[in-house]
Amino acid sequence: MITFSDLSFAAPILALTVTVLLVMVAEAFRVGSSRFSFFLTLTGLTAAALIAGKGAGTRGAAFQDMVVVDGPTSVLTIIICGTGIVSTLLSRSYLELRGSHRSEFYMLVLFAVVGMILMASAGDLIIVFLGIELMSICLYVLAGFFRTRDVGNESALKYFLLGAFSTGFLLYGIALVYGTTGTTNLSLIGSAYAGVANQPLFLLGVGLLMVGLSFKVAAVPFHMWAPDVYEGAPTVVTGLMATGAKTAAFGAFAAVFLRTFDPAGSTTADVLALLAAASMVVGNIIAIAQTNLKRMLAYSSIAHAGYMLSGIAAGSVEGQNGVILYLAAYAATTLGAFGIVGWLERETGEGTSLEEYAGLSKHQPVIAALMALFMFSLTGIPPFAGFIGKYSVFLAAVRADMTWLAVVGVLTSAVSAYYYLRVVVMMYFREREGDVIRLPNFSIMLALAISAFFVVVLGVLPSIVLDIVAPGL
Amino acid sequence: MEPTASMTSSILSWTIFLPLAGVVVLAAMKNAQVRSVKIVGCTASVVTFAVSLFLWFGYDAAAGGFQFVERVAWISSLNISYHVGIDGLSLLLILLTTVLTPLALIGTWNSITNRVRDYTIMILVLEVAMVGVFAALDLFLFYVFWEAMLIPMVFIIGMWGGQDRVYAAVKFFLYTLVGSLLMLVAILALGYAASQMPGGQFTTNLLDLYAVGPRLASSIQLWMFLAFALSFAIKVPVFPLHTWLPDAHVQAPTAGSVLLAGVLLKMGTFGFMRYCLPLFPEAALRAMPYVATLAVISIVYGALVAMVQTDIKKLVAYSSVSHLGFVMLGIFSMTEEGMQGAMIQMVNHGLSTGALFLLVGMVYDRTHTRTIDDYGGLAKVMPVFAAAFLFISLSSIGLPGLNGFVGEFLVLLGAFRSTALHSTAYAAIAATGVILSAVYMLWMYQRVMLGPTRESGKYGGNYVFDIGRREIGVLVAIAVLVVWIGVYPASLLTKSAGTARNLIHMMDQMQRGQMPRYAESPIELLPGTAR
16 A cells, blocks of 8 residues: 555655656657757756755655665765766766767666665665666666767676676575565564574675675675776766766665664674775775776776775764765765766767876866866865765774774875876876867756865765764764 | 954954955956956965964963864764864964965065966965964864865975976875875774763864873874874974975975975974874873984984085975974973974974075076076175075074074973983984084075176076065065064063973873873773774
């Protein structure tokens, strides 16, 4: 029986679903052009974000605890909608320039966003799985959206094969957890946790869940797909994969590993800490060797998954809040960076190498300043958002007696400073031969402005997120 | 509340953030509006200086302690507040900053020709960060200012610097970042330790943590001390962590060098006095002989290396290593004289070395060379400049009656009388640094200023002319301060006395074992022990 409260708690998801149906109908009857779809998509995403923001104070569950609404999930929903909005804004001219501006793109983005929100607000393992599938299938298609481009097809196929593989792990894990606890409902699993925590089959299930989710967040050693897929996919899609999909996957991670299991001080926490450390080290060190900015950001996203995993490994409420704050900061920063990469990229897919950024500050001072802002934020230099994100996850790690993890975190941050700074050096300290042909248009500037706004505001006033996530603390 | 009262009570915040008003105005301007940009920049920094004078005259030295304290909840869920306040030490350094920033801008009025607006913005942002570092009473806030300082500085070096500016900028950035990141972990661990105290909670409030740090177990204290000290020692810089300094100094534009030497290096020595010593007194005592040794090495090594430099700017840069060694020795002599000397020496070095960099910049603007061999007989061509150079050199050497003497004398006195150091050898060896400084400065003066003029009349391929009114004005302003401190140091020493006495008192208690300890077991904070 569907009640009104079910509908109201699921309102953001419903709003997006209605939007996607409208886009489909409009496309089918040729009522509007792809420009119409663009505006419709933006409206739908904004509405969903506003609805989620309005309900941020409430707590509850919809559809027999299938979807959970509370502070953390509201914030995650807003972040995901935000990544959708910014990606959409970036997409239009990107697609128009490449002659692929079609409504299907926006439908897929909307469906993917619905999947992401489901993952982030899941109250049941089945919903986690459904959300992952909905999101992933859309992203597989989006990765190969330029049908005639080989790298895109390679990217899509690779993403599909490895994604399907990881989903298998996840599903097997869900089955084992269900087998030992008799339920897929997360809160019921949580109450049964103490009784089954040491059963081998349950632990195997937990391990498989961890593997499946680690694939989705691209944590070492399950990161192999990320660089190729990120590099081959259209840059606007890469942006969405690196931010929205990661936010969703971490939302699911937090729902399963923080709110359901109680990993603090257990072997699970130690394994998560090792994954975190490995991601930070490997991601940052390999990123140094990259000369392609898209690939560099891919490795950087692996490293950032490591930082966020340290918050999960801490296994505390602080850890969860830290991860959410980190996600908000990371999403704003990384989307902005990918936006600039996509803007500068040529129609052929070239033009993402570091050399292309030489002397950018002379020709496009505003864009260069924004890119510098994003790079400093990714490094974790205060007063920008990236810093407060790192601060809060390291804080959680230290308080969970994992000071070593925080030490690994700061040392690898120092490593990361080298390659982020290299972009700044290119833009500001090097001269350019020839002009920058491309001029930014309104929707791109709006997207970058939104990103930059949050990078600064979250850095100075992180309370706007923390107070929703943890009211009354 | 009356408006005047709220204005006075937030005067410190005004001092910190006023330069941002200039930044906002500048952001609306264009790089091409060179003259207006410069006027806005100078106005913002001069007004900031004027406001900071309220701090100087309002600080009650007799009362001591932290004054002008402001505290506003900031990130409540992480228990972080915007908490600022100043004691005598902060007061001196904030004034030094607000004095040097306008002087650096005016003194290099014509040195920067490209992207003047961006440059001025960077200098003003740097000023905010510098004053903020000295005023912060919350470790989170302190860290934010401390790190934020990197961004403007790396641009100043990298965009307006010399030939190898990119290398120098990157090295500066990475070097200082690596040091401070470990400090971040120590800050978190310290806050965590506070939450382990009975009835305690996680905090980054410095005044609360002053009661926590000293109670930590020795081994933990030592680790945290090292994490903080590494960050500060890189900034000072203490031998052998000084290698970024010559590169950064030589490549930075003049105003960058002035602020780098004048203020940024003091952030390191300030950090030792504000954080390392009072937070971890036991560890500081244990580390004392090693730090003092490194300080003495810095003094002698810096001076010896300065002597053999062929580049004037590099010579001044290495002399900073030597001078800052005195400051470190003064702090770690753990005597009141030493601490007082260290504080006044920070101000002195800021003024003298700042002025030296300005002078080098002035002559470089004319000749475009910094190689000593390219000069000779400059005094005949630029007599006013030569006189100013001599005056500042003498101040840097420590001629009695000028400022440098007071600081070095007090430091050596403190090191000599220090019971904690157990040896007068430190003072004895350090004293040679005074002689060596005379050698390298005067020898450089001789080679550059005296002797026959160049036959062509050109230096570095350019005809030179003496300094003008603007430049003279800036130098006179510094010279007045130099003489004032030299003749009447008490005006500064009374302000800083409270800080020195507090530190000494704390160290004494520590040595006599009277430090209040938390029960029998000091807080353990090793990974895994709390499981």
